[in-house]
Amino acid sequence: xxxxxxxTEAILVLAAQHFSVPRAQLSxxxxxxxxxGINSLQALDLLTRVENHFHIELPDYELQGVTDFRTLAxxxxxxx
Amino acid sequence: MRDFRATTMSWGLRNGCVELALHRPPYNEIGSxxxxxxxxxxxxxxxxxxxAHALIIHSxxxxxxxxxxxxxxxxxxxxxxxxxxxxxxxxxxxxxxxRVFNRIDAAPLTTIAAVHGVAFGGGFELALxxxxxxxxxxxxxxxxxxxxxxxxxxxxxxxxxxDVGNAVVRDLLxxxxxxxxxxxxxxxxxxxxxxxxxxLRAARATAAQLAKFDRATAIAAKRFIKPIPEEExxxxxxxxxxxxxxxxxxxxLRKFVExxxxxxxxx
Numbered sequence: 573x574x575x576x577x578x579x580t581e582a583i584l585v586l587a588a589q590h591f592s593v594p595r596a597q598l599s600x601x602x603x604x605x606x607x608x609g610i611n612s613l614q615a616l617d618l619l620t621r622v623e624n625h626f627h628i629e630l631p632d633y634e635l636q637g638v639t640d641f642r643t644l645a646x647x648x649x650x651x652x
Numbered sequence: 653m654r655d656f657r658a659t660t661m662s663w664g665l666r667n668g669c670v671e672l673a674l675h676r677p678p679y680n681e682i683g684s685x686x687x688x689x690x691x692x693x694x695x696x697x698x699x700x701x702x703x704a705h706a707l708i709i710h711s712x713x714x715x716x717x718x719x720x721x722x723x724x725x726x727x728x729x730x731x732x733x734x735x736x737x738x739x740x741x742x743x744x745x746x747x748x749x750x751r752v753f754n755r756i757d758a759a760p761l762t763t764i765a766a767v768h769g770v771a772f773g774g775g776f777e778l779a780l781x782x783x784x785x786x787x788x789x790x791x792x793x794x795x796x797x798x799x800x801x802x803x804x805x806x807x808x809x810x811x812x813x814x815d816v817g818n819a820v821v822r823d824l825l826x827x828x829x830x831x832x833x834x835x836x837x838x839x840x841x842x843x844x845x846x847x848x849x850x851x852l853r854a855a856r857a858t859a860a861q862l863a864k865f866d867r868a869t870a871i872a873a874k875r876f877i878k879p880i881p882e883e884e885x886x887x888x889x890x891x892x893x894x895x896x897x898x899x900x901x902x903x904x905l906r907k908f909v910e911x912x913x914x915x916x917x918x919x
Contacts, residue, residue, distance in 0.1 A: 613679070613715060613716070613719070613769075613770055614715075616770070616792055616830065617769070617790065620789075620790050620791075620792055620832050621790070623832050623834075624789055624790075624832070624834070629832065629835055631827065631829040632794075632829055632830050633827065633828070633829055
């Protein structure tokens with residue numbers, strides 16, 4: 573099972589690829605709404621990519637108040 | 653049926669398959685203009701009932717299939733119209749939407765929703781009116797209405813209840829959470845999950861397969877297995893109209909329309 577660091581890194585790579593942002597510009601504590609410049613439905617798009625990548629299901633209400641990659645990774649870790 | 657491009661949608665007929673493409677930015681929200689064009693489409697569709705074998709509904713827009721009712725228009729009308737007239741107008745709108753979706757639901761051809769991205773609220777309900785849902789792996793399905801103090805109003809709950817177990821309906825309805833395509837496939841809502849961007853191609857391949865079957869047999873099979881839940885659909889309109897007059901709904905719509913919350917769709 574991936575550890576928190578590996579999960580965070582995988583999310584950062586997914587986000588960088590999908591939203592065409594250089595991976596080096598993203599860090600674990602970034603607010604992904606601001607860094608990626610995305611709206612709520614685009615955030616759901618990121619959630620879907622994360623779910624597909626990790627083969628998990630993360631109810632979207634668990635993302636309420638979550639804005640940074642590290643906390644998102646923690647939510648995923650709880651489902652692995 | 654001639655190819656026709658309206659403001660919110662376009663349609664055409666190819667090799668016995670009607671294709672309806674939604675294209676109202678940003679997310680194909682269904683408002684009064686969409687309704688008029690849906691009605692025009694249905695009138696056109698009825699002219700090919702004897703000759704076409706399939707209907708595919710899809711979206712031309714990148715973000716997804718359809719995000720549901722146009723909540724901004726709903727809120728604006730609720731502010732412009734007196735309460736009594738508001739209820740009358742709302743009921744008429746819902747009855748017209750139900751007529752359109754019921755015609756799609758019972759159409760004597762096989763109907764396929766090719767879904768990518770969001771299929772929320774009324775968009776999910778439109779997909780549920782179809783015989784088959786083919787989703788790409790980025791699709792998401794959701795009934796977010798409870799967060800506005802409402803229930804789905806375009807026939808979604810009776811149709812979903814017809815198709816899957818009550819526990820699945822409760823999960824979607826009472827939590828307001830969204831299902832990804834894999835989950836929706838697992839519970840039986842989605843018939844095929846395909847790669848990103850492949851839903852329309854897969855729907856066309858399915859439609860081509862359907863062309864091989866005897867139409868009268870296919871129509872008889874559909875009529876036998878897919879009854880319209882008429883009484884529950886009527887009840888849904890009454891419950892929706894009753895809830896709509898509660899102050900919580902106006903507050904919920906206002907919150908949505910004026911929200912600067914980065915996640916306004918989340919409960």
